[in-house]
Amino acid sequence: MxxxxxxxxxxxxxxxxxxxxxxxxxxxxxxxxxxxxxxxxxxxxxxxxxxxxxxxxxxxxxxxxxxxxxxxxxxxxxxxxxxxxxxxxxxxxxxxxxxxxxxxxxxxxxxxxxxxxxxxxxxxxxxxxxxxxxxGVDPGWGNDVLPLLISGLGTTVDVLRCQEIFDYSTYDQPDSVRYLIGMGQPMGYTPPMLMATVPTMVWGGQIRLMARALGVELDEIRETLERRPLEDTVRTRTMGEFEAGTQGAVRFEVQGIVGRQPRIVIEHVTRIHPSCAPDWPSPPNGVGAHRVVVEGRPRIEVTIEATDEGENRSAGGNATAVGRLVGxxxxxxxxxxxxxxxxxxxxxxxxxxxxxxxx
The missing domain is CATH 3.40.50.720 (NAD(P)-binding Rossmann-like Domain)
Known part of the structure; x- marks a missing residue:
């Protein structure tokens, strides 16, 4: 032992x-x-x-x-x-x-x-x-070994996309949710996690790792960012109230550019309430999921939901990430x-x- x-x-x-x-x-x-x-x-x-x-x-x-x-x-x-x-x-x-x-x-x-x-x-x-x-806890396997495995099933691969899609209202970590990510903060507030170059600092390593595994040379790594305010004040079970007009949803991409096109993409779509940015991708269960999409021939899409600590999908993501590490x-x-x-x-x-x- x-x-x-x-x-x-x-x-x-x-x-x-x-x-x-x-x-x-x-x-x-x-x-x-x-x-x-x-x-x-x-x-x-x-x-x-x-x-x-x-x-x-x-x-x-x-x-x-x-x-x-x-x-x-x-x-x-x-x-x-x-x-x-x-x-x-x-x-x-x-x-x-x-x-x-x-x-x-x-x-x-x-x-x-x-x-x-x-x-x-x-x-x-x-x-x-x-x-x-x-x-990583986002989870790491969702941005490295799983997409690489799925990519091998395709005849051709145009874009390899990894998504984390979560409603953070059940995530009991107020410092990270409110201040690092900025949920509930004025739209003029720039959260540390969303500052220019920070997403690349956090997820760029996984982009480079996948590029290395796929045998491609990256031209560069780019970032995109969208933010949406809450239309109505909402109350969460674990972190209290989030006021109307404050940040309620974030969508960003870290893009590995190959041949001047985004070919390897890690995308995060996070909300504090499902009513915010309903036109953005949503998880099948309304709470959280991780998804790999291979755009190519054939098009392949794999969505994974994990539950732990009751019905907490956020905890399920942590648990599978931990399973990778402990295993x-x-x-x-x-x-x-x-x-x-x-x-x-x-x-x-x-x-x-x-x-x-x-x-």
């Missing part, structure tokens, strides 16, 4: 606790938290399992890493603290751990990551013998120490999980 620590217990960390507990090759040995109110609480409670796992949450990073875990699921946010996230991750790698995380966007395509990010990671590999695999741990543990991306790490069947109950 691979001794595994989950670092962070937010939307991603909750799903990570459940995924590690369910994995037949992993043993949850520690949980790291930042909030004093979570210290000492059982991992099963924090993960929403409804039963205890006998692992108490700790805020003592040094003590948890000194116990020598073989793997760490780094589930703490890197959105507004990338420097701190990098320091945490390299610290775990220097302790000899395999680390999987969605926190460092630029390492989606690790071969073309900035030297100031890549070099500290490679130094940590050399110092401690750990490994790192980064994949890679035993492969990484057997591989040589290094820095890996989605083209390196295979997406494997649910070996040993079929019909298995959580421990």
């Amino acid at each position: 691979i001794a595994t620590v989950v670092w962070g217990t937010g939307n991603v960390g909750r799903a990570a606790i459940r995924a590690v507990d369910a994995h037949p090759a992993l043993d949850l040995t520690g949980v790291l938290v930042h909030s004093p109110g979570k210290v000492g609480r059982d991992a099963g409670e924090l993960g929403g399992l409804g039963r205890e796992l006998g692992v108490a949450a700790s805020s003592d990073i040094g003590a948890v890493l000194a116990a020598g875990p073989q793997a760490v699921v780094y589930a703490a946010s890197g959105d507004i603290r990338p420097t701190e996230a990098l320091a945490d991750i390299t610290r775990a790698m220097r302790a000899g751990a395999v680390v999987v995380t969605p926190a460092l966007y630029a390492l989606y395509d690790q071969r073309n990551a900035p030297p100031e990010l890549r070099e500290p990671v490679l130094a940590a590999v050399a110092d401690g013998g750990g490994s790192l695999f980064v994949s 890679a741990i035993d492969w990484l543990a057997d591989a040589k120490p290094g820095l890996y991306d989605a083209l390196d790490v295979p997406l494997r069947p649910a070996l040993g999980k079929l019909g298995r109950r959580q421990r």
